[in-house]
Each structure stands twice: as structure tokens, then as C-alpha cells.
Amino acid sequence: MPLTLPVDPHALAALAELVSPPAGSPMRRRDFVFGVGTSSYQIEGAAHEDGRLPSIWDSFCATPGKVARGENGEVACDHYHRWPQDLDLLESLGVDAYRFSIAWPRVMDEQGRPNSRGIDFYKRLLDGLAERGMRAFVTLYHWDLPQWMEDRGGWLNRETAYRFADYADLMSRELRGRVAAWATHNEPWCAAYLGYGNGHHAPGHNVTRWGTQAMHHLLLGHGLALPALRANDPAAQVGIVANVGPGYPDTETEEDRHAADLYDAYQNRWVLDPLLKGEYPAALWKLWKGSEPLVLPGDMETIARPIDYLGLNYYSRAVVRATGEDSFEWVHRPGVERTTMDWEVHPQGLQDILEAFKQRYPDLPPIHITENGMSSADQVLGGQVEDAQRQSYLKRHFAACSRAMANGVDVRGYFIWSLMDNFEWAFGYERRFGIVHVDFGTQRRTPKRSALAYAAFLRQRAAAG
Numbered sequence: 001m002p003l004t005l006p007v008d009p010h011a012l013a014a015l016a017e018l019v020s021p022p023a024g025s026p027m028r029r030r031d032f033v034f035g036v037g038t039s040s041y042q043i044e045g046a047a048h049e050d051g052r053l054p055s056i057w058d059s060f061c062a063t064p065g066k067v068a069r070g071e072n073g074e075v076a077c078d079h080y081h082r083w084p085q086d087l088d089l090l091e092s093l094g095v096d097a098y099r100f101s102i103a104w105p106r107v108m109d110e111q112g113r114p115n116s117r118g119i120d121f122y123k124r125l126l127d128g129l130a131e132r133g134m135r136a137f138v139t140l141y142h143w144d145l146p147q148w149m150e151d152r153g154g155w156l157n158r159e160t161a162y163r164f165a166d167y168a169d170l171m172s173r174e175l176r177g178r179v180a181a182w183a184t185h186n187e188p189w190c191a192a193y194l195g196y197g198n199g200h201h202a203p204g205h206n207v208t209r210w211g212t213q214a215m216h217h218l219l220l221g222h223g224l225a226l227p228a229l230r231a232n233d234p235a236a237q238v239g240i241v242a243n244v245g246p247g248y249p250d251t252e253t254e255e256d257r258h259a260a261d262l263y264d265a266y267q268n269r270w271v272l273d274p275l276l277k278g279e280y281p282a283a284l285w286k287l288w289k290g291s292e293p294l295v296l297p298g299d300m301e302t303i304a305r306p307i308d309y310l311g312l313n314y315y316s317r318a319v320v321r322a323t324g325e326d327s328f329e330w331v332h333r334p335g336v337e338r339t340t341m342d343w344e345v346h347p348q349g350l351q352d353i354l355e356a357f358k359q360r361y362p363d364l365p366p367i368h369i370t371e372n373g374m375s376s377a378d379q380v381l382g383g384q385v386e387d388a389q390r391q392s393y394l395k396r397h398f399a400a401c402s403r404a405m406a407n408g409v410d411v412r413g414y415f416i417w418s419l420m421d422n423f424e425w426a427f428g429y430e431r432r433f434g435i436v437h438v439d440f441g442t443q444r445r446t447p448k449r450s451a452l453a454y455a456a457f458l459r460q461r462a463a464a465g
Ligand code: IFM
Pocket: 039, 042, 187, 243, 313, 371, 417, 424, 433
């Protein structure tokens, strides 16, 4: 159901105040892009329809003990069937753009042939967005690798990088002119490290060397995909999305400061240095000791091909302490505000990391905050969902982003994660990140107060011109 806002201007203004950037913020400019995001496996469902093939997440979910309560994405938010209503909901939110991902196993078969029924779904979605006046930020890989690719070695197999480029070529030929911005990958750190290095995500491998090799092939696939994306869809922006977070030393000792630097290398520079400097951080190479990826001549140049924008996903920070010369551990500080993911709420970290990247990378492309948001134990009471912590979380992160922009960081857009509660990977459906509540029994969508406040702000901004 589309959301409804108060007509009375004072009530609208009071509502808008709950989730809005500070007065005078550059985020209030009309050309700043506000949106919300989702991903295919987390919302689509329809896992066996219209020729969709199994993905590594279907297999992972079917493996006992991998996902909380044995949940899976077979139905999820049933978005594959409910997309028209979901687009109406998006339109009523008043966002400029919607970020979603394409399920590779829906659009291509084992021989690399297009599956027109799957592709048509995305054409309908993109046309529906355009009809409603919204732009599309489309991610090609948000972790649902076709299982047939995993059976051939997945991201450990260099061939996968080339098949990914074929997939990018196909999608950008099919969808050209309908997409405002392409992202090759969402969070390669998670796909590589959680998927191959420690086994918390699909496909569930836990070998350090495999994590570094998977990362290299993910990044190589990104670089290989760029020429086709540019050639096929020249009007679209092309970029990649990384999950980032600052590491702060627990104490000001030299050891803990070194630990924080190692954390930064591992969490941020592992992905961003290859993309923006064409090299892996020396600190990591030393740390890997025998687990380094195999890098062929020319790979780093391919990975570092220019991009139009960098998507950054920010949720939290880490506080770390040294446990040895080149090792560290997370410090779980008591008494700090946290979310139901147990992630610390630390808006200042967003400003810090944006400013650090601007200093570190002279050629830092324009940035979109492609994900920011939080999970909470939201409940519908009397038809309403009062998510006070999320409203405050968003408002404080908008303020942090505004400060970084005022200090010269070129941020162009901000996408709240997520449009609606969805399948939160190994945690299943219990962790609710949506600004719209989903009752997974009935599929009823109920906009939370944060959604109403965000919509009120967007309506006010639109009225101000
Ligand atoms: O739900 C995920 C998303 O798929 C990737 N970024 C982090 C989100 C919250 O964990």
C-alpha cells in the first residue's frame, strides 16, 4: 500500500524533521540523489520461476546449520510477483532513485545463453520505475552466483571473472538506456572474505588463501566488465560498491594504533587500493604470508580502470586492540548504542572515513552512499511501526555526511538500506533493516515511521524546488 502523509504543512514539517539533513546541508540540494536499496536474493523469491537456475545462496540455505532457523530466499518478500505494488510504494516515498540488483541465475543459462523471461522481469521493473519518474541504480552482482559457476570453481576460478564480463555485456546490451548507474559488484569484501575466507556466507569456504584469490577474481571481473558496460550503455554511470568502516585504536599505544592501521588495510584498502591505486596494500601482502593471490601481468591495470563513481556502504566502526605484532582483535565496548546486529552506532565514523578517503586517494571518484541503515526489532502496533532509533540513526548519519561534504568530499547520493525488511543472509528474516515493515506470513507492507519521515522530507524538498 502506498504511504500517506499529513496534508497540514506544520504536521508535515514536524514529521520531516525526524529524518532529514541539517538546515543548509548540501544534501538538501535538488540534484542530490536520495534513494533506497534492495538486492535480488533478499527480496525477489520466485526461486524456481521463469527459468531461474539455482544460486549459491539456494544451496547454502539448504545446508543445515548455515542460516538461522533454516530460512531461505525461496519466497522472501515475493517481490518478483509484487513488484508493481512495490514500485507504487517507492513512488509514494518520493525517492529520486531505486537501487536493486539483478539475479545472474535468472538471466543466463549454463551455456551463457540469455533467458528472456528473466530479462523481461528486469525490463518491466525498469520501465515501471521510469514511468514513475525514478532512476535506476543497478548492481550486477549482489552475491547470488549461479550454482553452475560455483560447480566450476566459483570465484576461485579465473574463468568466472570472464563469464562475469560476458554477463555484464549481455545485461548492458539488453537494458541499455534504462539504467542511470551500473555497479559491477556489491561489497566484494563480503563475497570474498565471508564467502571463501571464513565461510559465514555462501558458498561457505573457509580458507584464507581462497579468500584472497576470490577477491582478486571479483576485482578482475569488475575491471573486465567495464569496457562492455561503457560501450553498450554510454549514457550510464559505471562504478562499484564497497563496504567500508573506520578502525579506531582501543588505546593510544603504538601497538593499538598499528592494529587500527591493519584493520583499515584489511577492511578498506584491500578493496579500494587495487581499484584506485592499482596495487594491494603492502601490509596485507606481508600478513598473508603464503596466502597471497595469484596475480597475472596486466591484472592490476585492468582492475584500476577508471570508474565514474564509487559506492560506499557504511554501517558502523570497529575498535581494535593489538594481540601480537601483526594481529588484532575487536574490542566490544560496553554501554555504547548498538543495533540488533550488535553493531555500534557511530555516525562520526562516516565523516571520518569519507575525509580519510579524500586525503588518501587523489583520484577519488564522486561518491554515492549506496547503503546506510540499521536493523531493529520493529513491530506493527495499531497499524503503525514506531522505529525511533532508526529515525535518529539516519538523521545523525545524514549530519555526518553533510559535515564531510562541507569539508570538500564529493558525495552525490544517499541510499537507505533497505526499502523493506528482507532476508538478511545468514541471520534470516529476524534482522529487520527496512524502512517498510514486512509481515512475512501475509506479505503485508507497513511503512515504518522512518519511511513516513523520509517521504515527508523528500516532499518538502521537492516543494522547495
Ligand atoms: O543486507 C546487507 C546487504 O545485502 C549488504 N550490505 C549490508 C546489509 C546489512 O547487513
